[in-house]
Amino acid sequence: MGAKLILDHVNKSFGDTNTLNDISFEVKAGEFVAVVGPSGSGKSTFLSIAGALLTPSSGRVLVGGEDLSYLSEKERHRIRLEKIGFIFQTSNLIPYLTVRDQLLLIAELSGEQTAGEKKADELLEQLGLSHRTGHYPEKLSGGERQRVAIARAWMNDPDILLADEPTASLDLKRGRDVVEMIADGVKRRNKAAIMVTHDERMLDVCDRIVRIEDGKIR
Amino acid sequence: MFLAIREMKYAKLRYTLIGLIMVLVAWLVLFVTGLANGLASDNAAVIQKMDADYFVLQEEADNRLNRSELSAGQVDAIGGEPFGVRMMTIEHTGKVDVTVFSMNPESEIMPRIVEGKSGVVADQSLQMTIGDQFTDSITREVMTVTGLTEGQSFSHTPAIFVTEGPVSAVAVQSKSIHVDGVELLTKKEALQSIPGYKEEQGSLMMMIVFLFMIAAIVLAVFFYVMTIQKMHQFGVLKAIGTHSIYLARTIIYQVIIISIVSLLISVALVYGIAFVLPVDLPFYLTPSLTAGTSLLFLAVSVLGSLLSLYKVTKVDALDAMGGSF
Numbered sequence: 001m002g003a004k005l006i007l008d009h010v011n012k013s014f015g016d017t018n019t020l021n022d023i024s025f026e027v028k029a030g031e032f033v034a035v036v037g038p039s040g041s042g043k044s045t046f047l048s049i050a051g052a053l054l055t056p057s058s059g060r061v062l063v064g065g066e067d068l069s070y071l072s073e074k075e076r077h078r079i080r081l082e083k084i085g086f087i088f089q090t091s092n093l094i095p096y097l098t099v100r101d102q103l104l105l106i107a108e109l110s111g112e113q114t115a116g117e118k119k120a121d122e123l124l125e126q127l128g129l130s131h132r133t134g135h136y137p138e139k140l141s142g143g144e145r146q147r148v149a150i151a152r153a154w155m156n157d158p159d160i161l162l163a164d165e166p167t168a169s170l171d172l173k174r175g176r177d178v179v180e181m182i183a184d185g186v187k188r189r190n191k192a193a194i195m196v197t198h199d200e201r202m203l204d205v206c207d208r209i210v211r212i213e214d215g216k217i218r
Numbered sequence: 219m220f221l222a223i224r225e226m227k228y229a230k231l232r233y234t235l236i237g238l239i240m241v242l243v244a245w246l247v248l249f250v251t252g253l254a255n256g257l258a259s260d261n262a263a264v265i266q267k268m269d270a271d272y273f274v275l276q277e278e279a280d281n282r283l284n285r286s287e288l289s290a291g292q293v294d295a296i297g298g299e300p301f302g303v304r305m306m307t308i309e310h311t312g313k314v315d316v317t318v319f320s321m322n323p324e325s326e327i328m329p330r331i332v333e334g335k336s337g338v339v340a341d342q343s344l345q346m347t348i349g350d351q352f353t354d355s356i357t358r359e360v361m362t363v364t365g366l367t368e369g370q371s372f373s374h375t376p377a378i379f380v381t382e383g384p385v386s387a388v389a390v391q392s393k394s395i396h397v398d399g400v401e402l403l404t405k406k407e408a409l410q411s412i413p414g415y416k417e418e419q420g421s422l423m424m425m426i427v428f429l430f431m432i433a434a435i436v437l438a439v440f441f442y443v444m445t446i447q448k449m450h451q452f453g454v455l456k457a458i459g460t461h462s463i464y465l466a467r468t469i470i471y472q473v474i475i476i477s478i479v480s481l482l483i484s485v486a487l488v489y490g491i492a493f494v495l496p497v498d499l500p501f502y503l504t505p506s507l508t509a510g511t512s513l514l515f516l517a518v519s520v521l522g523s524l525l526s527l528y529k530v531t532k533v534d535a536l537d538a539m540g541g542s543f
């Protein structure tokens with residue numbers, strides 16, 4: 001089974017500053033990679049390029065075997081919907097959707113409403129959220145919110161999960177729970193995940209650690 | 219629809235309040251439209267409904283039907299259907315101003331008689347029945363009602379149709395008239411020159427236009443502010459694969475739902491109010507006028523949301539990264 005994500009000699013510059021410098025990088029199926037590095041080193045930029053939110057200035061990005069280089073904006077939407085799962089730092093969830101509807105939205109967007117209901121209930125069960133399905137995000141704890149975000153990210157069976165500091169607003173115990181749930185999902189489905197984190201105490205849960213400094217992998 | 223409905227259910231109060239404003243504006247639009255239509259009818263029904271495209275008047279009449287006087291020679295030369303117009307005060311149960319039209323009862327321009335036969339045909343709004351007598355307050359001539367018409371009035375007075383009288387104008391279907399001392403008016407020009415018609419319709423029309431603009435602007439501001447507040451959220455939605463078109467559709471659905479619900483309520487209110495209005499208030503709203511006004515209202519509302527749609531397409535999915543600002 002090949003790589004879920006490949007970055008091939010990727011550069012990214014904003015104006016004349018080089019934020020990412022000749023990054024080549026692979027994540028295999030079943031692998032959970034942590035990305036660490038000082039503030040401003042380009043971690044979020046790296047994640048945005050891997051997640052088809054940004055286009056690289058040069059180099060190639062392949063997600064689940066599909067080359068993103070020549071895709072239109074519309075096709076990049078499709079890639080994000082079908083092949084990538086996102087977990088952001090905060091404000092992941094849509095305030096006016098219940099926990100279950102957060103997941104069903106993904107099914108609605110991909111036009112698989114009927115299969116979606118069963119899938120959503122399974123995921124909520126797996127992440128220990130069955131008793132929260134009808135709640136709005138405002139009624140959830142920070143940890144529960146991130147678990148809903150994880151469940152939503154798995155909804156479409158993506159090739160890769162991308163998480164930008166998912167534990168930043170959580171205490172150690174809850175933070176570890178969330179990271180372990182991501183790791184569990186990766187193994188269970190044989191998919192891949194990349195997590196940007198500042199918290200060294202989470203690193204033992206991950207399979208591999210990648211350090212980014214000044215836009216280069218060390 | 220998925221997002222549109224759920225958001226409206228979640229933020230009920232917000233959407234109810236904007237709906238309430240729309241109900242009031244839509245109600246006013248419909249009410250003023252009904253009033254404009256009622257006044258137009260009150261002032262000009264006979265001419266509006268007359269089966270003629272052009273009117274020939276005396277040149278010196280200043281386009282005013284009731285000032286015009288045509289000689290028998292001119293009438294013969296013009297052809298078409300001659301008729302007379304004169305104002306009269308009659309005595310029945312009290313003194314009432316009426317407009318008396320004289321015309322050949324067999325002619326095309328004679329309105330439909332809903333009851334009785336030709337001779338002296340009074341409009342139902344005079345509350346007379348066949349056989350009733352009334353007196354011309356100047357000549358003291360006594361006339362007996364032989365028939366009734368419906369919805370015929372002129373210059374804010376009820377109309378009475380008689381068979382004989384001096385000719386004021388000739389209704390014709392073609393505009394090729396070559397007779398000296400006369401002037402040809404289209405139906406529209408004839409209506410516009412009825413005293414007060416232009417002014418009434420003009421000022422009410424201006425009110426209606428302003429109300430439409432208010433509706434559009436209120437919705438535009440409401441949805442624009444909401445959109446600005448939700449930029450980060452739209453960023454997240456786009457990042458997880460929602461297309462701009464889907465988000466734009468969500469806003470349009472919400473505008474349409476608000477507008478349709480508001481319109482339904484205000485149509486019900488307007489028809490309810492029409493029942494309790496005093497009968498002499500000229501308010502007249504036909505189903506087709508209501509439907510047309512409502513459709514226009516809907517279109518204007520959707521137009522008002524365009525600004526937000528533009529904003530939504532400009533949201534960058536990258537906004538979702540880096541937490542909330």
Ligand SMILES: Nc1ncnc2c1ncn2[C@@H]1O[C@H](COP(=O)(O)OP(=O)(O)OP(=O)(O)O)[C@@H](O)[C@H]1O
Binds near residue numbers: 043044045
């Ligand atoms: N859209 C942009 N336009 C211009 N410069 C940008 C843009 N996005 C990021 N940068 C710059 O690129 C550099 C790397 O930013 P990035 O957000 O990737 O860092 P980071 O490693 O995620 O930092 P942090 O740990 O603080 O989140 C920064 O110097 C930032 O100013």
Ligand SMILES: [Mg+2]
Binds near residue numbers: 043044045540
């Ligand atoms: Mg960052």
